[in-house]
Amino acid sequence: GINYVNLKVAVNPFDDQGHPYGQGVPSINNAIKTATLAKQAGLKVNVTLLYSDAYTSDDVQKLPKGWDSDVTKLNQQVKTYTDDVIKHFSDENIAPDMITIGNQINYKFLEKTDWPSITQMIKTITDDISKSLPDTKIA
Numbered sequence: 001g002i003n004y005v006n007l008k009v010a011v012n013p014f015d016d017q018g019h020p021y022g023q024g025v026p027s028i029n030n031a032i033k034t035a036t037l038a039k040q041a042g043l044k045v046n047v048t049l050l051y052s053d054a055y056t057s058d059d060v061q062k063l064p065k066g067w068d069s070d071v072t073k074l075n076q077q078v079k080t081y082t083d084d085v086i087k088h089f090s091d092e093n094i095a096p097d098m099i100t101i102g103n104q105i106n107y108k109f110l111e112k113t114d115w116p117s118i119t120q121m122i123k124t125i126t127d128d129i130s131k132s133l134p135d136t137k138i139a
Helices: 028-040 071-091 115-132
Strands: 004-009 044-049 098-101
Touching: 004 028, 028 044, 028 071, 044 071, 071 115, 098 115
Parallel strands: 004 044, 044 098
Antiparallel strands: none
């Protein structure tokens, strides 16, 4: 009865010494390896982009290392990052069947709590995905 696998992808899930944060290794490379195996098994793939270096939850939405908190710069960074993830999957000829934006977005996303900033970033991301992967569903 399983038809999808959900793969979480963090921006940079490693500390300054190159060790994962202890929450598994939600790296783009691991997601691509697992997506390849899932597709070979006939399963669909949902990629959850955390937009953080570690797992996020309703009250923990930390900026990735080196990302600016200015909304204009942050909006450009989410586009650049989304483009990069899409390119990695495209280079391997594996288009996700679905992409989930963030994890447990409630009242906060990328440390922003005002809805105009949050919706601006989500619109940037969804427009980018729709343009690059028109057959991919967005959650």
